[in-house]
Amino acid sequence: MPVFNFFHWSKDHGHTLTETGPLxxxxxxxxxxxxxxxxxxxxxxxxxxxxxxxxxxxxxxTAVDESIFASLGVQPIDEIPTGTPHGPGKSNVxxxxxxxxxxxxxxxxxxxxxxxxxxxxxxxxxxxIMLMGRDLLQWFVMIYNGxxxxxxxxx
Amino acid sequence: xxxxTELALFEKLKPELLKNHEGKFALIHGSDFIGAFDTAENAxxxxxxRWGRDSFLVKKIAAKEEVYRNQALSLGLIHxxx
Numbered sequence: 001m002p003v004f005n006f007f008h009w010s011k012d013h014g015h016t017l018t019e020t021g022p023l024x025x026x027x028x029x030x031x032x033x034x035x036x037x038x039x040x041x042x043x044x045x046x047x048x049x050x051x052x053x054x055x056x057x058x059x060x061x062t063a064v065d066e067s068i069f070a071s072l073g074v075q076p077i078d079e080i081p082t083g084t085p086h087g088p089g090k091s092n093v094x095x096x097x098x099x100x101x102x103x104x105x106x107x108x109x110x111x112x113x114x115x116x117x118x119x120x121x122x123x124x125x126x127x128x129i130m131l132m133g134r135d136l137l138q139w140f141v142m143i144y145n146g147x148x149x150x151x152x153x154x155x
Numbered sequence: 156x157x158x159x160t161e162l163a164l165f166e167k168l169k170p171e172l173l174k175n176h177e178g179k180f181a182l183i184h185g186s187d188f189i190g191a192f193d194t195a196e197n198a199x200x201x202x203x204x205r206w207g208r209d210s211f212l213v214k215k216i217a218a219k220e221e222v223y224r225n226q227a228l229s230l231g232l233i234h235x236x237x
Contacts, residue, residue, distance in 0.1 A: 033200035037207055061223055076157050077199060077213040083224040091223060092157065095199050095213075111195035111213070114223050 001141070001154045004103045008149045010124045015149035020122045022055035022144065022151040026130050028068050029097040032109055046072045048099060051129030052122075055142065055151070059133035062098075066115035068129055069094045080114060091115055098136075103155050110136070160185055161212035172216045184211040191216060 006024055008017035029048035030038070038045045049068050056063075061080075069076070069092075076092035083089075092115040097107045112135075121127050143152040161183040165172075168188055172181060176191035180198040183189065184206055192198035195213050202211040 031199065031203075033196075033203040034208070037203045041207070059224070060221075063223075073208055075208060075210045077195075077202075077211065079158065079162065081220060081222045083222055088222075095195075109196060111199060 002104070003152060003154045006102065006151045006153065008151065013123060016122070016124060017144075017146065017149040017151065020054075020124070020126070022142070023052045023122070023126060023128065024055065024100055024132070024151075024153065025102045026051060026053040026132075027099040027101060028064055028072070028129065029099065029107065030072050030074055031095040031097050031111075032107065034074065034095075035097070048097070049129070051119075051127045053100075053130035053132040054128050055137065056131040056133055057137065059131055060135060061112065061114050062110065062133040062136050063091075063114040063116045063118060063131040064094070064096060065119040065129045066092065066117060067119065069096075069115055076115065078112070080112075082114075098130075100155075103153060105155055157210055158212050161210075162214075164188065165212060165214050169216075173218060176216050177218070179216050181214050181216055182211065183214070184209070 010016055027048040027050050030046055035045055074094055076094055078093040079090045080093050081088055082091045094113050094115050096110045096113045098110050099106050119129055141154040164183055164186055165181060179191040179193060180195045181191055182198040182202055198213040
């Protein structure tokens with residue numbers, strides 16, 4: 001099982017793990033089936049969109065900023081009831097291809113990603129576009145090293 | 156609302172789908188039920204072959220629907236459609 005360390009530190013702010021939470025570089029792309037369809041039709045395949053994923057052990061499903069799917073031209077395939085501060089809501093569900101370049105995980109197929117409005121930037125200008133839920137974390141071992149401002153992930 | 160027609164058809168067909176295809180994934184386009192697939196991936200691939208980038212529904216056939224909850228949603232840090 002390969003082991004990858006993500007040291008959360010910046011020149012201006014020092015240790016940043018407490019402030020940002022565990023962040024991992026991520027790329028969201030069009031699902032494999034759609035990619036193949038576009039290639040067969042000779043249509044342009046949108047480039048994957050890069051950002052950061054925040055590890056969210058409190059969520060059972062992974063969520064991605066919905067604007068990403070609009071940019072990629074990926075349509076929702078379902079909707080899911082959501083619990084919000086204002087009562088029950090609905091969110092769209094999308095298929096996606098997920099790459100973690102820092103862990104050499106390439107084009108992992110995810111059929112049910114929740115679309116939400118969640119894009120924000122850390123003080124280090126890292127754009128968070130994904131909340132990595134337990135549906136993804138079930139494949140990983142994670143060590144959260146608070147004193148060392150370091151997260152270790154094994155896949 | 157996207158998939159409104161497809162979701163309405165799914166609800167209409169649900170009792171019958173539960174009898175015959177519980178645990179599988181329904182593929183619906185407009186007012187047509189195409190079939191039940193073993194995985195969401197297979198259902199999606201079939202949908203893309205038929206309709207490309209058009210909208211279609213891939214929904215798990217289950218008696219109870221999962222509810223998406225997380226701390227960020229509960230605290231209002233991220234948003235869902237109400």
